[in-house]
Amino acid sequence: MDIQGFYAGRVFDAHEYLGAHVVAEGTVFRAFAPAAAGMTVVHHDGFQTEMKRVNDGNFWEAWVPDLTDGDPYELRVYLRGGGYQDHADPYAYGSELRPAHRSIVRDITRHEWNDADWLASRTPRIGEPLNIYELHLGSWRKKGGEAATEPSDDPSLWYTYDELAEPLVDYLTEAGYNYVEFMPLAEYPNDQSWGYQGTGFFAPTSRYGTPDQLMSLIDALHQAGIGAILDFVPVHFALDDWGLRNFDGTALYEYPNTDVGVSEWGSCNFMYSRGESCSFMQSCAHYWMDVFHFDGLRMDAISRIIYWMGDQARGVNNEAVAFVTRMNGGLKLMHPGCILAAEDSTDYPGTTRSPQEGGLGFDYKWDMGWMNDTLDFFKKTPEERKDNYHKLTFSMMYFPNERYLLPLSHDENVHGKATVLNKMYGDYWDKFPQARVFYLYMYVHPGKKLNFMGGEFGQMREWDERREQDWDMLSYPVHDAFARYMAELSQLYLRHGALSEWDYYDRGFAWLDCHQEQRCLYAIERKNEGERLIAVLNMGGERQPGYELELPGVRSYDILLHTDWERFGGKTEEGDEPVMIGHGRLCLTLPAFSGILLKVYDREV
DSSP, rough: HHHHHHHTOOOOOOGGGGGEEETTTTTEEEEEEEOOOOOOOEETTTEEEEEEEETTTTTEEEEEEOOOOEEEEEEEETTTSEEEEEOOOOSSSOOHHHHHEEEEOOOOOOOOOOHHHHHHOOOOOOOOEEEEEEEEEHHHHHHHHHGGGGGOGGGGGBBGGGGGGHHHHHHHHHHHHHHHEEEOEEEEOOOTTTTSSSSSEEOOGGGGGGHHHHHHHHHHHHHTTOOEEEEOOSSSEEEOOOTTTTTSOOSSSSOOSSHHHHHSOOOBBBBSSHHHHHHHHHHHHHHHHSOOOOOEEEESOOHHHBBBOOOOGGGGGHHHHHHHHHHHHHHHHOTOOOOEEOOSSSSTTTTOOOGGSSSSOOOOOEHHHHHHHHHHHSSSSSHHHHHHHGGTHHHHHGGGGSSSEEOOOOGGTTTTSHHHHHHHHHHHHHHHHHHHHHHHHHHHSSSSEEETGGGGTTTSSOOOSSSSGGGGGGSSHHHHHHHHHHHHHHHHHHGGGGTTTTTGGGGGEEEEEETTOOOOOEEEEEETEEEEEEEEEEEESSSSEEEEEEOOOOOOOEEEEEEBBBBGGOOOOOOOOOOEEEEEEEEEEOTTTTEEEEESSOOOO
């Protein structure tokens, strides 16, 4: 590691020097703690090995014989004012299962990877379909039969990383997702934080097994042609005394001023005016993609990096912006095919421009405006939708500003907000046709897609990290039909390049009709060089007969999908779709809350 580069916030390999590293007949430990009066490694039933100052005196080192993979340890930091505090190793590759919190020595060099072809061919998917399934690993599926359906924090009910590999690959393949996004997997003490308040930034959470087992899961996904994105938290960390806070008796990673040092979640904000903090998080980001072969990072709460405390009125945090720009630029050089996505609700310009162009260097920005406007529209009564018709057209007014990703994440399925299906207006039976046309609108709208687990079969209950998803819903015909609909829609998205190739070009999208306020009808065109698709959507509660749409040059068509087909739980028989065409004119009759997707041709087929 370049020591001066570490201080300047330029290095991406701090973890290769600091932390615990298995060597012949033991383990070498190194730590950065400039203000410590002394340090020891506590191991083997409380036995301590003294650490010596090395380099410029701000670093500490010890070699402990006969300590190897799987052995627990912690760092005892002696304070200049007297006393000591035991800490988990900030750079540890492993951790004990909560509520225990000691670090664990892990050898991360043993897995034999079989994903070279995948890594060589992966891209950021800018001109390709990107359909992401967001997953909380501990509550997707659980062991224990009926016990899995009841709220429980019993660790014996969790599957390990590698145990989930085969069922997850099979499920994602069938459901039509080509990427999975894991909610945070870096170690964290409190289940209810879902990993967003971490303590072990280099340690895969021990809830689901070892680093080797996580590598096996990622390897299996890649061999099946499925990418893996990690939810990454570069903004803040948990308050626990044994974590990063006051690591050497001073605010080493966090701001000493609580006005900007404590986040709205009560956690500590990283201080990015310190190069050591920048090197810590840059190395962490690189580590997950290098060691575990993750294909990208979704970075949480980027608004809190851009603006002080996420408040635009307090101004831009220039040091933090410089950090994330430098980090993204470095990650792109080291992992050119990776995906970097920002969860950012601000209108800060240039989030998805490259650092060379003055931007932050992300590939994608979450379109929180699209998500809020669209869900709000579908909560409204059919009559109210007429007055709010242009909530669904507004997104394309600003869409050219960034490369957007359309998110329906875990945040839209918790905290009393209701699940996506339950957000739809009306009674139980009315929700399904509305959800089907809602998702068709999502998939024909430009931008990559992200759906949270459970949405694909119409989960009704809000997500609870203590319970597995309500898989028994699939025994109900209406939910089973909805799952088939979502899988077919996803597969269509993956197969038809017109829905993704020109996402970020004006020529890839057009409103064919967005002035049917009283009928709540919309018509959208998506195309690429070789394909032209038309979606006509009835977002209202009344059947719309005889709707005519001018399509100059169109002579024939194929129906790719109708949201009201009987096999999806609707009432329209396949082969009896109300579509007529002639002389470049399309005439349709659409049931209430329905949509149709057509592939059109300028010739007879």
